[in-house]
Amino acid sequence: MSGTDKRNFALAAMALAMAALLPLFDTGYWLALGVSLAMYGVLATSWAMFSGPTHYISLATAAFFGTGMYIVGGGVEILPFPVLVVIAAVAGAALAVLVGLTTMRISGVYFVIFTLGLAELIRQVVTWVQTTMGSSSGLYVLTEITESMIYWQLLLLLAVVYLVGWRINRSRLGLALRVIGNDETVAAHVGINTAKAKVILFVISGTVASVTGALLAPRWTYVEPTIAFSPMISFQVVIMALLGGVHRLWGPLCGVIPFMLLWDLISAQFPNQTTLLLGVAFLLIVYLIPNGVVGLIESRLKRRSSGNG
Amino acid sequence: MDILIGGILLGGTYVLMALGLQLQYGVARIMNLANGEILVAGAFGAFWFYSGFQANPFLALIVIVPLAFILNWGIYRYLLSPLVRRAKSRGQLEVDSILATFGLSFIFVGLMLAVFGGEYFSYGYLERAVIVLEQPYGLNRIAAFCASAALCIALVLWLNHTRSGLALRAVAVNPTAASLVAIKVARTSALAFAIGGAVTASGGALLSMFLTFDASIGVIFTLKALIIVILGGVGEIRGTIVAAFMLGLAETAVASLIDPGLTLAAAYLLFIVILLVRPQGLFGSRS
Numbered sequence: 391m392s393g394t395d396k397r398n399f400a401l402a403a404m405a406l407a408m409a410a411l412l413p414l415f416d417t418g419y420w421l422a423l424g425v426s427l428a429m430y431g432v433l434a435t436s437w438a439m440f441s442g443p444t445h446y447i448s449l450a451t452a453a454f455f456g457t458g459m460y461i462v463g464g465g466v467e468i469l470p471f472p473v474l475v476v477i478a479a480v481a482g483a484a485l486a487v488l489v490g491l492t493t494m495r496i497s498g499v500y501f502v503i504f505t506l507g508l509a510e511l512i513r514q515v516v517t518w519v520q521t522t523m524g525s526s527s528g529l530y531v532l533t534e535i536t537e538s539m540i541y542w543q544l545l546l547l548l549a550v551v552y553l554v555g556w557r558i559n560r561s562r563l564g565l566a567l568r569v570i571g572n573d574e575t576v577a578a579h580v581g582i583n584t585a586k587a588k589v590i591l592f593v594i595s596g597t598v599a600s601v602t603g604a605l606l607a608p609r610w611t612y613v614e615p616t617i618a619f620s621p622m623i624s625f626q627v628v629i630m631a632l633l634g635g636v637h638r639l640w641g642p643l644c645g646v647i648p649f650m651l652l653w654d655l656i657s658a659q660f661p662n663q664t665t666l667l668l669g670v671a672f673l674l675i676v677y678l679i680p681n682g683v684v685g686l687i688e689s690r691l692k693r694r695s696s697g698n699g
Numbered sequence: 700m701d702i703l704i705g706g707i708l709l710g711g712t713y714v715l716m717a718l719g720l721q722l723q724y725g726v727a728r729i730m731n732l733a734n735g736e737i738l739v740a741g742a743f744g745a746f747w748f749y750s751g752f753q754a755n756p757f758l759a760l761i762v763i764v765p766l767a768f769i770l771n772w773g774i775y776r777y778l779l780s781p782l783v784r785r786a787k788s789r790g791q792l793e794v795d796s797i798l799a800t801f802g803l804s805f806i807f808v809g810l811m812l813a814v815f816g817g818e819y820f821s822y823g824y825l826e827r828a829v830i831v832l833e834q835p836y837g838l839n840r841i842a843a844f845c846a847s848a849a850l851c852i853a854l855v856l857w858l859n860h861t862r863s864g865l866a867l868r869a870v871a872v873n874p875t876a877a878s879l880v881a882i883k884v885a886r887t888s889a890l891a892f893a894i895g896g897a898v899t900a901s902g903g904a905l906l907s908m909f910l911t912f913d914a915s916i917g918v919i920f921t922l923k924a925l926i927i928v929i930l931g932g933v934g935e936i937r938g939t940i941v942a943a944f945m946l947g948l949a950e951t952a953v954a955s956l957i958d959p960g961l962t963l964a965a966a967y968l969l970f971i972v973i974l975l976v977r978p979q980g981l982f983g984s985r986s
Binding site: 504506507511621662668671673 | 730732778781782791793794795797798799801802803804805806807808809810812813915918919922925926929958960961963964967970971974975978
């Protein structure tokens with residue numbers, strides 16, 4: 391571990407500790423915002439770990455998220471919460487393996503469509519199962535878990551995601567992914583098992599999303615398919631990660647924070663125009679900041695240092 | 700038997716939207732995820748004409764088709780061709796165009812929500828039953844099917860028997876080679892994109908005659924059109940037509956035998972099977 395690594399670790403640990411203090415000061419609006427920030431931070435970072443190097447745009451976040459949430463919703467009266475989280479992780483991983491194995495060998499467009507439909511498919515099936523079983527379409531999640539606890543759990547998950555991402559970046563897998571990202575044909579020619587590398591990353595990202603869903607289930611006391619599998623989650627994750635920049639591990643978080651703050655402000659002003667705004671945000675990012683905020687800052691810094699030197 | 704006829708009637712109207720997407724993806728090489736919203740816009744157009752002027756949906760097509768053509772041409776010319784020029788590789792273009800058309804689709808949904816609101820819409824045109832083989836079918840479904848078939852035949856004839864149609868097919872096969880034989884690739888792509896949009900919108904206008912729709916339903920149709928295109932094979936007009944009927948049949952069968960809530964699941968199952976067994980599509984050749 392080099393000196394800069396140690397410094398970065400210390401900085402990250404400090405930032406995390408500071409963030410963890412939030413529930414001591416406020417348990418109302420700011421904590422709710424903090425939970426949202428942590429949730430999208432985890433989702434966007436894990437999304438970028440897969441989609442950044444591979445250029446596969448996954449819209450399956452909602453599918454995994456909803457699966458995790460439903461596992462907790464369905465089992466909360468039978469099994470203890472930690473066990474359910476583990477089950478959610480396993481289920482998310484299994485689902486990701488299935489999806490990965492079917493789609494990774496083919497073109498990126500099919501993957502986008504496939505993942506877009508996946509959440510909708512699971513939602514239809516869950517709704518169908520629930521209505522044919524005779525119960526109502528929702529589930530009650532009644533636990534003792536407070537919002538502060540959810541927040542701390544999410545922060546812990548975020549730390550784990552960062553550690554895993556950091557480990558992958560310096561492993562053979564990380565190198566393989568960078569080669570795949572530059573040119574997949576080259577990667578295949580130098581002997582990289584491209585499908586395997588992509589599936590592994592997709593499984594990591596799917597597992598994290600599923601666990602996030604499981605952790606957040608107690609926040610809504612009533613879970614419904616339309617909430618749990620809302621495609622809005624997938625789209626927002628994509629847009630936040632892109633806004634921040636997917637080429638750096640810490641990029642997505644730089645997108646999550648400003649986006650959430652702005653989104654909160656704007657959608658409160660125009661509650662009926664959120665879809666329109668999301669569309670405008672998509673176009674702005676694609677046309678004006680294709681490399682994200684981080685890419686923008688980095689190219690500025692580079693220009694300045696080359697200008698001085 | 701009524702599943703068969705119902706499926707064919709439904710598939711016949713799916714053909715148009717799938718051909719529209721096929722032209723956009725196969726020729727212009729843009730995966731247009733706002734395709735479903737163009738379709739819904741066509742449906743709203745027909746609804747508006749019917750409720751505002753009592754004009755029948757076929758007359759509305761005369762206005763909707765040119766409007767959709769101009770709109771889509773503008774989208775390609777001003778929004779997408781800068782991306783085509785900027786892209787360093789096919790993959791980069793794919794990612795950028797997916798994101799941009801996604802943004803567009805949200806903007807369309809937002810605009811339609813703002814204008815028409817979030818309710819479900821339908822109107823009663825030709826709501827009479829016609830007995831076919833001792834089973835009643837809505838006259839509006841049959842009329843939509845016939846109009847769709849007529850449009851399809853016109854489109855296929857145009858593609859196969861005119862010079863501009865030939866240019867389109869040449870670009871679909873290989874843009875670089877097409878430019879070597881003096882075909883203006885950029886213009887042909889824009890034309891294909893615009894015609895694709897017009898065809899999709901007319902499909903929407905016809906679907907609206909018997910389907911209830913709302914402002915945010917477009918994404919479902921985008922999915923279905925994509926499944927049809929992939930099922931039939933990218934760039935394959937014949938394949939698209941066959942695949943549209945297959946999807947129509949599969950959905951009708953699931954809706955009447957199991958549960959109407961599972962139609963998308965049926966379409967999806969078809970998609971997964973085709974990806975696993977024949978990723979190049981039924982009629983596509985392995986590249």
